[in-house]
Amino acid sequence: MATNTQQAEQRELMMLQQYLKDYGQQAGIFVEQLNLLENGRMEAFAAIEALEAMLAAEENTVLLQIGGGASVRAKVLEPDKILIAIGAEVIVERTNKDAVEFLKERIMEMEASQKRVSETLDKLRGQMNEINKRLESGYQQSMAGPQVEE
Amino acid sequence: MFGGLRERLQAARNQLSSSIGAVVAPPAAEPVITPLTPAAGSTEPAQPASPSFVDKVKVLVLERELIVSDKNIAQALSELELTLLESDVALPVTDAIIVNIRKNLVGKHRKIGESVDAMVVRALKTALLDVLGKGFDLKEYITTRPRPVKILFTGVNGTGKTTSIAKIGSYLHKQGFSVVIGAGDTYRAGAIEQIAVHAERIGIKIIQHKEGADPSAVLFDTVQYAISHKIDVVLADTAGRFHTKSNLMNQLEKIKRVMKPDLVVYVDEAVAGNDAVIRAAEFDRTVGADAIVLTKADMDSRGGAAISITHTIGKPLMFLGVGQGYDDIIPFDPVGVVDELLDGAA
Numbered sequence: 001m002a003t004n005t006q007q008a009e010q011r012e013l014m015m016l017q018q019y020l021k022d023y024g025q026q027a028g029i030f031v032e033q034l035n036l037l038e039n040g041r042m043e044a045f046a047a048i049e050a051l052e053a054m055l056a057a058e059e060n061t062v063l064l065q066i067g068g069g070a071s072v073r074a075k076v077l078e079p080d081k082i083l084i085a086i087g088a089e090v091i092v093e094r095t096n097k098d099a100v101e102f103l104k105e106r107i108m109e110m111e112a113s114q115k116r117v118s119e120t121l122d123k124l125r126g127q128m129n130e131i132n133k134r135l136e137s138g139y140q141q142s143m144a145g146p147q148v149e150e
Numbered sequence: 151m152f153g154g155l156r157e158r159l160q161a162a163r164n165q166l167s168s169s170i171g172a173v174v175a176p177p178a179a180e181p182v183i184t185p186l187t188p189a190a191g192s193t194e195p196a197q198p199a200s201p202s203f204v205d206k207v208k209v210l211v212l213e214r215e216l217i218v219s220d221k222n223i224a225q226a227l228s229e230l231e232l233t234l235l236e237s238d239v240a241l242p243v244t245d246a247i248i249v250n251i252r253k254n255l256v257g258k259h260r261k262i263g264e265s266v267d268a269m270v271v272r273a274l275k276t277a278l279l280d281v282l283g284k285g286f287d288l289k290e291y292i293t294t295r296p297r298p299v300k301i302l303f304t305g306v307n308g309t310g311k312t313t314s315i316a317k318i319g320s321y322l323h324k325q326g327f328s329v330v331i332g333a334g335d336t337y338r339a340g341a342i343e344q345i346a347v348h349a350e351r352i353g354i355k356i357i358q359h360k361e362g363a364d365p366s367a368v369l370f371d372t373v374q375y376a377i378s379h380k381i382d383v384v385l386a387d388t389a390g391r392f393h394t395k396s397n398l399m400n401q402l403e404k405i406k407r408v409m410k411p412d413l414v415v416y417v418d419e420a421v422a423g424n425d426a427v428i429r430a431a432e433f434d435r436t437v438g439a440d441a442i443v444l445t446k447a448d449m450d451s452r453g454g455a456a457i458s459i460t461h462t463i464g465k466p467l468m469f470l471g472v473g474q475g476y477d478d479i480i481p482f483d484p485v486g487v488v489d490e491l492l493d494g495a496a
């Protein structure tokens with residue numbers, strides 16, 4: 001009987017380890033999503049900065065990065081006509097101010113999404129902590145040796 | 151779910167209503183109703199200034215009737231078009247919605263007693279329902295098919311395919327169907343253990359081979375098991391793949407030839423927006439898809455994929471994944487979704 005109990009305990013521990021692995025994989029996906037959202041948010045901030053600077057720049061001259069750390073001075077012909085991807089692979093022309101507004105809205109949306117993903121991630125981590133505790137107590141019990149049944 | 155889209159549609163609805171409302175002639179002055187009771191000290195009852203029947207008809211029918219012209223709503227529809235595109239609703243779907251709304255509003259007479267808002271909501275609902283299709287009642291499908299009903303799940307990597315299979319398994323189990331899962335993802339490390347744990351948790355039999363085994367063989371065995379044990383439904387997991395990987399797509403073709411699925415279900419995540427729609431179309435073109443499951447709908451603020459996918463690929467949306475638990479999957483109900491988007495408006 002004691003052997004059966006031990007086997008059951010071992011089996012439960014293995015199950016818990018698998019749960020933990022499963023939750024860990026899910027958490028990894030959510031972390032990846034958070035990173036994507038953060039990158040998108042930072043990109044949008046950079047775009048806003050560039051759009052605003054473009055209007056303020058003298059003679060509409062900006063530094064255009066061409067890769068490898070190299071840049072050229074480029075003159076923007078129409079700094080108030082911005083082509084912006086609004087979604088569904090559609091690009092529309094907006095004024096500089098409207099494009100900035102659009103990007104600000106997108107940032108707010110991304111922040112809301114980040115909040116939701118973070119909440120889910122927190123929940124997952126909470127569940128992982130619970131599983132960890134159960135695993136730990138399971139290991140301690142198994143280390144204490146087989147239980148004698150009366 | 152789809153909170154951003156709901157807000158945007160609410161704004162579009164208000165704009166359409168106010169555009170139409172702005173062209174309504176100011177209401178005719180209410181007829182003065184004189185009390186029928188005789189005035190104090192008067193011997194004769196005062197005559198009420200009652201409008202004639204013709205006047206009533208004129209006021210109630212003609213002057214309060216509204217015929218919407220294209221010009222009245224052109225600006226609002228243009229705004230709505232941008233709103234939908236910003237929500238990642240595919241361009242052809244956006245066009246279809248706008249055309250439908252225009253058809254349902256322009257030249258229409260407002261019903262007596264119907265508010266402008268109700269008229270707009272009706273047009274929006276009709277247009278959205280038209281692109282959302284009728285959904286897919288899996289329970290009814292299984293009931294009407296010879297057993298076992300074999301369902302093959304496909305899709306790209308990391309979209310929640312395996313978890314969705316477990317959720318659907320749990321859903322079907324609770325509906326009273328016997329289910330067996332085939333661990334056909336023999337490619338991804340840990341995929342077999344993952345689905346095995348799910349199956350054990352929800353009390354469903356799983357057929358599995360070793361990692362790296364031929365998925366066609368696993369799924370063939372699963373179907374054989376289902377036949378011999380009179381199981382109602384086979385849920386076949388497969389490795390995630392991109393449609394551009396021809397060797398993996400050929401493998402999927404082989405799986406289809408071997409297990410002869412009744413349904414091929416494409417799984418993708420709602421948060422992928424228009425990308426999910428494009429990928430679904432590509433999968434449908436290469437290996438075919440009969441229905442769609444969109445995961446992570448609870449995290450999708452825009453709703454673009456859910457709105458676009460059925461109209462774009464012509465296949466129904468079957469389930470929406472809305473959380474981490476096994477019960478967090480809901481059969482796609484177009485009417486419910488549209489009601490929720492339009493704030494429960496009638």
